[in-house]
Amino acid sequence: MNQTHHFQSVSPLGKQYWSSTIGKSPPSVDYEAVIGSEDAVLEWLENVHRYGFCLVNGVPVDPKLTEELIRRIAFIRETHYGGFWEFSPDLAHGDTAYTNMALKAHTDTTYFTDPCGLQIFHLLSHTEGSGGESLLVDGFRAASILQEKHPEDFEILMRTRVPTHAVGDALYKYTVIGEGYPIITTRGGEPSMIRYNNDDRSVIKHMAPEDVAPWYVYRALASWDRVLSSPDSEYWFQLQPGTVVVIDNHRVLHGRAEFTGKRRLCGAYVGKDDYLARLYALRDRAVAKEGESSVWDPTL
Known part of the structure; x- marks a missing residue:
């Protein structure tokens, strides 16, 4: 994916979007x-x-x-x-x-x-x-790229509430209340929160029939994953x-080898x-x- 000045710019919320080159x-x-x-x-x-x-x-x-x-x-x-x-x-x-x-x-x-x-x-x-x-x-930069390159998938990830859970501990079984939360949240047209861990995703059983197909063929999620795992995104x-x-x-995703x-x-x-x-x-x-x-x- 080509790096552009737009994705390196300062957002109206004062956030400096960055790519893998921040490692310099x-x-x-x-x-x-x-x-x-x-x-x-x-x-x-x-x-x-x-x-x-x-x-x-x-x-x-x-x-x-x-x-x-x-x-x-x-x-x-x-x-x-x-x-x-x-x-x-x-x-x-x-x-x-x-x-x-x-x-x-x-x-x-x-x-x-x-x-x-x-x-x-x-x-x-x-x-x-x-x-x-x-x-x-940088999850905010990734969301901005998704919005520009795949606007329909961006809207799906903003609109779809994703249930999540953590049940690995005997004493505490966590699950979000109700239908969950979107992966991408915006404020004033800018990304304001990323909530994403594929290992925490729970059972999705609340979606309208017209939303099931794009989610379950992983179109939107696959587009999101491609942006996140692009060499240009990964520091x-x-x-x-x-x-x-x-x-x-609430913004930067982390991982390890x-x-x-x-x-x-x-x-x-x-x-x-x-x-x-x-x-x-x-x-x-x-x-x-x-x-x-x-x-x-x-x-x-």
């Missing part, structure tokens, strides 16, 4: 800076807001310090995986993340009514094996100990509201330092 200069900040400076935290979160992800370099390979770093953003969100988690591919949870299998590009917690906002990963070690390269895809990189990646789970050996990772989820509240507070602080008026409406 991915957004990043320095660990020591964000630990010691609120201005650096603002730069960090502005990167996440603009690009949907940001790397933090120079992080000590220590779960406690990784957790401290995450709490520089906001509160950690508790889920059935725990709060701050550390894991290996041991099937401690009935989830493909706890295996060494390849994972295609997806977003997490599609089976929540409120999917987790940010996802944070830190690879602590990888020994006795190889592989496991990380994958990121592959080898995550190393000492580098943390923060991902906007199959691997051998033993891997240990740690990380956490942060709620979207909490992350944005921190970003807005830091923006207000920066404006106040410059002697300008608050970004908030004076009636507040």
Whole structure:
């Protein structure tokens, strides 16, 4: 698929769409800076807001310090995986993340009514094996391409509610309430949320007869998959100990290559509201330092 300037542009919502070429200069900040400076935290979160992800370099390979770093953003969100988690591919949870299998590009917690906002990963070690390269895809750019190249399929993925579930844990069986949610949500004509994990898709039994054929022959889903898996869309990189990646789970899809050996990772989820509240507070602080008026409406 040919790259165009349109898909690299800044959207009206302030999002910078990106392709695989972002690997030449991915957004990043320095660990020591964000630990010691609120201005650096603002730069960090502005990167996440603009690009949907940001790397933090120079992080000590220590779960406690990784957790401290995450709490520089906001509160950690508790889920059935725990709060701050550390894991290996041991099937401690009935989830493909706890295996060494390849994972295609997806977003997490599609089976929540409120999917987790940010996802944070830190690879602590990888020994006795190889592989496991990380994958990121800009879901907003992918949705924009689908809208331009295959508008009917784009409309199907905006209109069709997809039930999702997670039933791998004995204590918790998750399923979205009612008929599910669309894969693509828009606001003001721009993509505003991607909710997609093919492994979480549940039984579709609520659709009108006229919608069944295009969905079940996977026309729209196949078009979506082709855009996501295009070499132009996929940013592959080898995550190393000492580098943390923060991902906007409402926008950027992530995945990984199959691997051998033993891997240990740690990380956490942060709620979207909490992350944005921190970003807005830091923006207000920066404006106040410059002697300008608050970004908030004076009636507040």
